[in-house]
Amino acid sequence: MIEYSSKNIRMWSMLGETGTAGYVLNELADKNSDLAVLTADLCFYSGLERFKACHPEQFYNFGIAEQNMIAAGAAMAKEGMDVFATTYATFAVGRGLDQIRVNMGYMKLPLKILGLAAGLTGGILGATHMGCEDFAIMRSIPNMNVIAPADCTETAKAIECIEKLKSPVYVRLSGGQRMPIVYKEDFVFELGKAICLKEGHEILLIATGSMVNQALEAGQILENNGLSCKVVDMHTIKPLDKVLLEQSLHYKMIVTLEEHSVFGGLGGAVAEYLSEKKRHPILCKIGIGDFYPHAAPYDILIKKCGLGIEQITEIIFKRYQENIIE
Template identity: 40%
Template structure:
């Protein structure tokens, strides 16, 4: 059996920017002293005159991008999720969100899989923060194919977009001719009738593996890749709730305010089904290998499987 192809979505981000840059002269990339990590140096090496290094000044970077976006330029601001969603929240809210400017945020190193960088750099709050900004689109792609498609869709969308990309390499699962990315439209990867797993980001592939493990126990789980947290695909969520009767959300984010909360909001409005949230349980991360952290927090395939089995047995 051939080895599964794995690519970090932060690498996909850098490559997608270059692809777009060749097609669109109005695309500029802003960086805050982390280009090597966010992979925007890939863009800088091809388009040095359209790459702006702002230094360790994320708030200023967002303000600069907001201003230049009013001239017709499409700026992509790039840094770690902790420094964009966290440190520059004020500027994203007031300088980008409030006037609804055409600024795109490429936030890398989201979630606990940042690994050894530790709790200060592991942002498990970004979905919650960005969801609260009116008009902000929030996307977390699951693999290389989806990440590159998301960057292209973000460029074409008129308005602010927040995209989270990961540090670790993840399996390519969307490399098929039928794949189509559309903002606000989830993708059913596996059908099932006993429950629905709704996941995003690097945990989509883990959820697919967990579903295979559940199938060996006679549990037929539907798996949905909900790459867009806002606007959420409400119709797909409602359909799954009605047809399977149970919803389990899986995300590399706090169980407070993220994908699980967005799904629960929709399901509770019509009292359709119980929602069980799997994610980071209101704790800070810590310094360790990404694989060790995912296992400790029950966010690898085995952990997701065990969590769902415990939930179903209650």
């Protein structure tokens, strides 16, 4: 049982989502001898040094061989083990797609993939290490669950939730160390059920992953300037919370916010849902444009891609004025 104390939550924030995942897996392995963790030559960067030391018989390093890791992990899951495979998001999804499609999608084997340094997190290493297309790829795989935690507390909740789940899962971990805390105490995490963080009646901000904190900040600025905003953490991209969307058709505008390409991710999923409705609000999709960002530190890339709090607020104000105010 993971302890969601204020001390742990602060510590996890310092570690970042990847470090938190390693901490939680180690805690779970203390009580679950069937839990196995696989990595593709990223023990240190996966936050798994402690896990390797405490549970060497449950730790497998495949080297830089992502396809082998995913195939073996799926086979281990088929034999009843609770298996987590970790590597950079772009390598897991890009290099391992055939094994993901066949072993996890078609065969429905319950391997859990932790996609590290997703979005712009690995940006200092250049576009080759950025994972900005993973939502679009993974949510197109039948039988796949796709999760993007908002902070380190939600990362812990998500991993704890899926430990025994008998379905394939992709968990997208983004943001750096010293990640802003969205959830300051224990809460109920349910796969496929979004969480309302702030009420409002004019604009609905639906955010996922590291952008949830940005949405909260932007929502408050909009509120201070006379626009009532509801902010939702859509932590599960697939299955999408369609109940929430059905209850949101009265809003003047819906804004999706993600550290992912504007094509095929959260914004695309919401657009697909709204396209089947006779009447629906204006949709504003905010994400990474149709380009590969140059190498730079994470904070700089966030602003270069238009995902800073002030930039988000400006985009929403502009779209609202163009489409809503007559």
